[in-house]
Amino acid sequence: MLSIAAISATTSAASSAISITSAIGIGVGGALIAILLIMLLSSRELISASSKNSKKVLATLDSAIVPLLVVFSLTIVFQILEIVGIINA
Numbered sequence: 001m002l003s004i005a006a007i008s009a010t011t012s013a014a015s016s017a018i019s020i021t022s023a024i025g026i027g028v029g030g031a032l033i034a035i036l037l038i039m040l041l042s043s044r045e046l047i048s049a050s051s052k053n054s055k056k057v058l059a060t061l062d063s064a065i066v067p068l069l070v071v072f073s074l075t076i077v078f079q080i081l082e083i084v085g086i087i088n089a
Contacts, residue, residue: 037068
């Protein structure tokens with residue numbers, strides 16, 4: 001009987017911990033994506049304006065920027081849909 005109560009308490013604690021971290025994780029993830037995207041875009045602009053720009057470095061930055069732009073735009077779309085009420089989070 002004691003083990004069933006311990007398992008029940010552990011399961012409920014784990015499920016509440018998952019819901020708390022998932023709600024916080026989405027907001028923090030979006031902010032980190034935005035900060036990283038701003039840093040990469042500004043770095044790309046500075047490197048391309050420099051006299052020592054390299055096509056390999058710009059291509060590497062582009063390969064990191066494009067997926068972040070996709071994730072950032074999808075985050076914005078989902079947040080707008082949540083505000084409008086189409087998606088219930």
